[in-house]
Amino acid sequence: MKRRAWSSDRRLTAISRASLSVPARQALIDKQIATDRTILDYGCGRGGDVRALRQLKCNAAGWDPFYQADTRLEPADVVLLTYVLNVIEDPHERRKTLKEAWELTNTVLVASARLTWERSKVKGEAFGDGLLTSRRTFQHLFGASELRTYVEEVTGVRTVSAAPGIVYAFKDERARLSYLARRIAPDAGWLTSKDTTSAIAAVVDYVERRGRLPRLEEVPQPMAELLGHLRTNEVRRLVRGAADFSEVEQGKKQTTLNTLLFLAVELFNGRGPFNSLPLSVQLDVRAFFTSYKEACQRSDRLLLKLRDDMYIRRAMHASAVGKLTPTALYVHQRAVDHLPTVLRLYEHCASIAAGRPQSWTLAKLRHHGRAVSWLDYPDFDTDPHPRCLSSYQVDLKSLETSHTSYADSENRPLLHRKQEFLSPDDPDVERYKRLTVAEVKAGLYDHPHLIGTENGWEAELVRCSRTLRGHRLVRRTED
Known part of the structure; x- marks a missing residue:
């Protein structure tokens, strides 16, 4: 599959990397990049990501019109389009490049670009829809929502902002929903099992966390083999005898709320039919709701409450976690999951729209309007009064984003009463x-x-x- 070289000389924008790029690292964290998937870095530049991924035992290849033009282009499970779109000055060629990357994608396209908040770092004069730099290279700086919308228009699928300037486009809707489900309620994992007794203990732990028995398809294969000689009713009897009733009830409550949160976020991002949901979510709906329709109606009401200023303020006052100020509620990353469900939805919708930054410590939820900021205090645990390194904000009404860095400030904001955020x-x-x-x-x-x-x-x-x-x-x- 031969691709022509891009028309202008853009090799000066390729940098040498000693470690994974931010987009590749995010995809690895999000389990989109894995050793059992093929990976193509489309526009790989000097090939730093490809080398780093191969060191991690990933099946990675790279193609670039200047540095690796001889690579045979074949479809891959994961295609990385890393900081390519922003260096193409011709809008038609930019769109064509994105479309070609999408055609090579079997599972997920990871598209990334530099964002408008980096304008102060790019020296140059206006040229077309971007800037011509002093090195005679081109930069089109995207807004966070602009990048997401642009990828959706070209690919024709709903996308998810994984982080600022990083968008995932999935070929299969089920894969997108599975990714969303993991973001909202990450899998806690299964306890290690070496014999039937420990396998039963692992199922008990699952039931106490989830509030229901797992289906065979949800159980890891080695554990399923350990339990294979037991009838389903026998497993159910053993688990019921060992599980803590109060823990199971708490698990039911938490899973019900997580399911409502997932369905509300899914509606914010576009809701599909019941059979498109991940299997575990389907089973949660069947276990804790009378029907999918009822679950959707309840989640729709939850999403509507997000627009009600009075309801949001009451939820903030009632929250058992976070520091409430006259303008916003501040909560530590470790405590976000303990927020009232409507406030968790508030933060999740912002993250889906514009992406959470990779490093953040506090989430700031505004009372009036709908805006979320993620603040980075890297020394929160060790410094009694940690200094703010950066702030990234998204306005949910306009979907505009802004970024403030205090790295070079001589008088940074700092925190007091750290216990109030936890x-x-x-x-x-x-x-x-x-x-x-x-x-x-x-x-x-x-x-x-x-x-x-x-x-x-x-x-x-x-x-x-x-x-x-x-x-x-x-x-x-x-x-």
Whole structure:
């Protein structure tokens, strides 16, 4: 399958990579790239991703009109189109390239592009629908929603934003829905089983988490073989005798809410027929709802509640997790799944529309309007007052995104009262509480308008003659 070389000299945009690119790493994390799938890097440049994937024992090949033009092009399970679309100055050729990549795709196309928030990093003059850089290379910077819409228009399928500037387009609708289901309720995995007793224990664990018995198709093959000599009724009797009733009831409640959340997100992104759902979701619907219609009606009502400002504010006030301010609710990544279902839906819809960044610590859900920000505090666990590295926001009404980096700032925003962002049962809460109590007692929070940034906080520490050693507040000693 021969492809002509792209018309302009774009080889200067290809960079050498010592590790996987961000899109390839995201696809690996999301289990779209796997050792049992063939991978084609279409427009691979110098081939860094291909080499890194081969080191991971993946069956990867690369094609590029300049660096690897002799590669025989054959369809692959996964096609990577990594930062290619943004360097093509001809809109018709850009569209044709995306279409060719899609034709080579058997399972999922991973399309990525540079985004508009990088405008300050690209020096150049206006040219066509982009910029001509000082190196005489071209860059079309996409909006996050623009990239998703563009890929949908060309491929004709619904897509999912995996992360900012990274879009997945699936050839099979079931694959898309399976990916969505894993994002909303990741599989907890099965306990290791070596004999019939441990296999029964693993099924008990599943029942307590999911609220129902698994079907044979859901059980790992080695475990199914260990249980093969038992009749279904015997397995059911053994599990019922060993399972904790209260845990099973909690599992039912959680699975019901997760199913509603999935169906609501699916409607936000386009809902399909019942038989297109992943098998486990179909079984959850049959176990916990009278019908698929009833489940859809309940999820539709949940999605409608997302538009109700009063309902959202009540949910935020009722939430057992997160720090509520006059403008938004802030919640740590570890506590997001403990939010009320409508607020989980709020955050999920934003992530599907524009993609969560790969690194984030807090989610910020606004009271008014519908906007979600993901804030990155990389030292949250080790720094008593972590500094913000970046913020990525999506407005759910306009689907416009924005990005702010504080990497070069000399006066970064920082956090106080870290325990308020976590769930009450988080093991770090008591340690953070003790620090907060000591800081309040020392007078460090007497002027809250001064302490939101590094300089203001340091000035208050000096004023109160205090310093920090880890998560302990101690008196400052004179030099």
